[in-house]
Structure formats: C-alpha cells, structure tokens
Amino acid sequence: MRPVSNQIPAVFIHVRDLKKSVKWYSEIFGLHVDLDTVVSPVHNVPMKGGTGLTLDDHTFDDQFTHQPSPNPIANFLAADIDEAYEFLQQKNVKIVREIERIGKKFAWFNFSDPDGNVLMVCTC
Template sequence: MKPIIYKRVDTIFIHVSNLKESVRWYSKLFGIEFQESDYRGPIYTIDMGPGRPGLTLDNHCFDEEYKFMPSNQPLFNVSTDDINAAYELVQEMGAEIVSEIETFPDLADFTFKDPDGNIIMICSCFT
C-alpha cells in the first residue's frame, strides 16, 4: 500500500521576529553569503543540501493573531566536525550560550540562542 503521508521532513520552521535580520544571522552561522537580492519574504528557506530538510524562517507578518514565543528546548541540531571552532563562531556572533560544550563517548554538543531566543544545538559525532 502506498503511504498517504511520507516518512520524511521537508522543512523545519523557525519563528522569528525580524525576517531580514534572521536571514542575515543564519546565513552567517552557516557560512552562506547573504545577498540583499536573495531576500524577498514573507518566509525564507535556507537550503541545507541534497536530501536534507530546509530551514524556513517565518515572521508571520500576515497573521495578526500570531504571538511569538521562542522555543525553550532545542528546535533542531546541526553538525560540525570541529565543536570548538563552532563554539567560537557562535560566541563571536554574540549568541547567548545555553549549555557549554558537553563531551560524551560518541558525541559532543552545546546549545545557544538565536537572536529571537530560539534554542539551537550543535553536535559533533565521533565515529
């Protein structure tokens, strides 16, 4: 039987208060060159690579009833091969660190807040 709903995630929504500044901030986080001409709104999806879900930034500018509430738990995690360099980059960007680097036998991670207070995790897996 063919499934009606597919077992995949196509995009992850990140709710933001200032779309243009969030696009700029996430572009810097991921080392993507931000071009004013690329920004159109009212949402903006960052391509995370083939077979990966996109990150869609959404400021709900057309929803008068929407009340922004940042997540108090990590929304998602992204990967790095160098957890220390990632930590330094996030600090240089002025992000609030929520949890310091924790190292386990098979991974290391830390969490921080984006400009809207959403919590994000960065992980480095050891294989």
C-alpha cells in the same frame, strides 16, 4: 505509500524580523545573501542535505504570537565541537547550554538566535 511519510522536507523557525534573521543565519553558515531579495513571510536558507530551513516572520498572520521554545528546535552538524563553540562565541551568539560530551566522538551544546529560538550544534 503511507498517508504521512517519515520525511522532513524543512524545519520552520519562527522569527520577528525576517531580513535580520536571514542575515544572522547566513553569517553563521557562511552564506552570501542579497537582502533585497528577501520577501516576507518566508525565506528558505540554502542548506546541505535533504532537509531545508525556512525562516517565517508571520507577516500575514496577525493572530501569531512568537513564543520561542526553551528546548532545541533543530540541530546543526559540526566536525569539531570546540571550534564551533569558539566560532559562535566570537560572533557574540548566546550559549544557553555548555558543551556536553558522551564518549570521545559525540558532543553538543545549545545556543539561541536573536529571537530566542534555542538551537543545537552536535557532532556525530
């Protein structure tokens, strides 16, 4: 075994307001969450597959400055890119890059969360 494994157990997304972000991500993914159970500084959003999603508000880190990346920090799978795009638009999610298509099966677009973190939806 190597000292650093080629596995990603979780992706961290840095947020300003943990409860607000947990609510937003839960609505996007269709998850039920009891916001009374959300406690700073982190919340693990239940995800399918092997990689987790951790929202982190850095409550205990007074040196932290939130600086969202202008590039996607994670991508989420969609079976139908057009349906995903329309769904996010109906939720008033900011689309920051329109749908791009490569061939007949692969497509993606970028959107941002309420903290300005850029994320991607793609087909495979």
